[in-house]
Amino acid sequence: MTAAGVLFGLAAVSAALCVVGMLVERRRFRNAVLGGTAVALLLAGTVAGLTRLDMAVVDVATALLATLLIVCVLILTGFLLVNGVVMMRREGRRPGNLLSLLAGLACLAIVVLVPLTVVVDNRFLTTLTYVALLLAAWFGFLLCSLVAYAFVYGRVGVRPGVDFVVVLGSGLVRGAVPPLLAARLDRAVALWERERERGGAPMLVTSGGRGPDEPVAEAVAMADYLVDRGVPSERILREDRSRTTRENLVFSRALMTERLPGHRCVVVTNDFHAFRAALTARRAGVNGQVVGSPTARYYRPSATLREFVAILAEHPVLNGVICLALVLLGVTVGLDR
Structure with missing residues (x-):
């Protein structure tokens, strides 16, 4: 079997595992990784299959792919930098609002490093470039996998028959x-x-405690908002103790279980937060789907990056080991050049 055939076969296996994983439990990050792996292997198989073509065709295809990749990276870099500036102007300079700008600067560093390594013959610079490229490729793969899978997850319709609609505070x-x-x-x-x-x-469940700078609990203000829009007060449960997304879900689950054991719910948050909330809901034992509401376009890139960082932080050992292995690989390859 050719290399392309092997890659296509592995892509089919990854895709099948992703589909099975979605059927068994959609709220798992591994499904996103399996789906991303299937796409990456499919692309690798396609590139490997080009070697059977005429070399002139291969050279043209390689040049086109390289040009497309460079253009995409440049566009992404510019977009992240501009979005980072917009976020700072509109939302302030809190760390969470700087992620677009930081990601853009990281992309810019790679854009500068790669041609600089070609021009300057320096072993340290070459090693640094290999390490940066490997880490960028890994995190880029994970981010693309997450965004694509979260998009698919967000398009799954809510099945009828829910007993509660839970709204997470923000x-x-x-x-x-x-x-x-x-x-x-x-x-x-x-x-x-x-x-x-x-x-x-x-019934509607408003979930959110009272912060140090808030005159009332979020759950109370949210319930008042719903009542003003025609929802009867007696159809609202107020969960007013939580401080985090996990507490939102755990405490809301306790309220729902007390009222109706064996219930099914739907949880509402913003679209950028929906998939991570779904991961948390699974771990909290919440029997329900998470759906997202629209978010301002300028806010979404930075918010998505924040969710991505939060998901990575939930698996520190695994991600630390992988990053260390990539750094060692980059150092080994760079020093051999």
Whole structure:
């Protein structure tokens, strides 16, 4: 069997495992990695298959692929830098708002390093470039896999028959519901009304405690927002103790279980946060799908990067070992040049 055939076979296996994983439990990051691996192997198999063509065709195809890759990297670098500046101007200079800018600067460093290594014959610079490229390739692969799988997960429709619609809090602004949280609540009301039209009688659960700078608990302000939009107060459960997403889900699950054991729910958050919330919901034992509400376009890139970093931080040992192996590989290859 040719190298291309082997790669295509491995791609089919990865794709099959991804599909099986989605059927068994959609809320797993490994499904995203398997799907990304299938695509990467498929592309590698396609490139390997080009070797059977005329060398002139191979040279043209290689040049086109290299040009496309360079253009994509340059566009991505510029986009991240611009978005980073926009985020700072609109949202402030908190660490979480700087991720787009930092990612853009990292891409810019690689864009500068690669041609500089070709021009300057320096072993340290060459080694640094190999290490940077390997780490960038790994994190880029994981990020692309996450974004693609989260997109697919977010397009799965909510099955009818839910007993509760849970809305995760995201912070108040001077005691009022800000646009980000309002989008979650509006989506929750739409789901609640749709379920009622189908003959169901779901309850809404507002989840969020009181922060040090908030006059009331998020759950209370969120419930007031829902009541102002026509939701009867008695159809709302208020979970007002939580401080984190995990506590949102754990405490809300306790409230729902107390009222209706064996329930099924749908959890509402913003679209950029939906998949990580789904991962947390699985670990918290919540029987429900997580759906996202729309987010401002300028806010989404930085928020997605923040979610990506948070998911990586949940597996520090595995990611640390992989990064260390890539660094050692880059150093070994670089010193041999």
